[in-house]
Amino acid sequence: MTESNSLTQDDYKNLLAFSGSLNPYDINFRKTAMEDLLKFFPFDGAAFPLVDDNGYYKHLVYVNFTPVSIESYERDCYKKDFFAPANLKEASGKSVFTIEDFTSYMEYETSSLYSQCLYFNGFYYEALVLLRDEENKPLGAVAVYHGRQSSGFTLREQKLLEEIGMIMEKATRIHLKHLSMQNNLVFLNRIFTRHPIGMIICDENFNIQEINQEAYQTMEALGMAAEKEEAKRLLTDYILPAYQEGGANRFCLRLAGGLEVFLENIIIKEQITGSFITRYAIFLDFSMGSSRTSWTAYLTEKGLTRRESEVAGYLSQGFEIREIAEKLSISANTVKRHKESVYHKLSVNRVSQLLLLYQEVNNSW
Structure with a gap:
């Protein structure tokens, strides 16, 4: 049978x-x-x-x-x-x-x-x-x-x-995958304690794995929400394009007064498989000066929204409307509307007055 x-x-x-x-x-x-x-x-x-x-x-x-x-x-x-x-x-x-x-x-x-x-x-x-x-x-x-x-x-x-x-x-x-992430986070937490500045950890595809408190504080100072999705936007819209364009591991973003960024490759050995994998540590150095904090606080006090603060930051650095639109992935007309609202809330009529106000705020705070 x-x-x-x-x-x-x-x-x-x-x-x-x-x-x-x-x-x-x-x-x-x-x-x-x-x-x-x-x-x-x-x-x-x-x-x-x-x-x-x-x-x-x-x-x-x-x-x-x-x-x-x-x-x-x-x-x-x-x-x-x-x-x-x-x-x-x-x-x-x-x-x-x-x-x-x-x-x-x-x-x-x-x-x-x-x-x-x-x-x-x-x-x-x-x-x-x-x-x-x-x-x-x-x-x-x-x-x-x-x-x-x-x-x-x-x-x-x-x-x-x-x-x-x-x-x-x-x-x-x-x-x-879970065990790998847990092992990595133990390793990465040790790095966090050695670098008391903003830090974002990504995998080999730049998917965010971990963010420390200093990074969230930096984002808030930039007028961004202290959320993982906002960190992803900071990474994909600003940091990675600048990294790809310049090809350098250390660079400065003209973002709300300037943000120094440093990328470092981290090679980690998996304890289980014994294979080596790549992780990226992205450091956000907010110690370039306190002017950014002063300016951001002033904009918040004047009632500017997060997007308006972003536009105001770019305008105060001399960016044109077209450039701001590209940076924020919005239309030029939308930038113009935000610009009008910024001018109204800050009681200025042109860029030169905005630049002067920016300097006054930084010197007085």
């Missing part, structure tokens, strides 16, 4: 329960996931490795393994693991692998992987589903085991492991 590879109703109930038990935000996620795996499914043991930069399994989590076998694998067997991506042979179209996919049982029984590791746990058969990242590169694996009393893994069990792999792949991606 041909064996059915169809999953039962109980299988799907267990898959749903297993999926619901996972917490990828838990630092012990991989350990608890493998413990839950053995609660819901009839395997004798489980392992959850990650893939290092050389294609071998490292940072393993084990369930039902003896300390001797774990030590042996870490010391002698990891490069000799048949299932490691660096050692995989052709098995196109498959997501679940068993030893038959790669070698003979005779070779398997004489290998250090079996004799020094699996043997000590009473394991003989191994089945594995490879997990991949967003770029379809090997990320890790979920491996399960049976003892000699079993006849191996049935087609149904392999199908079950395939479903488990799809659940674990998604959860593992979330877990590693």
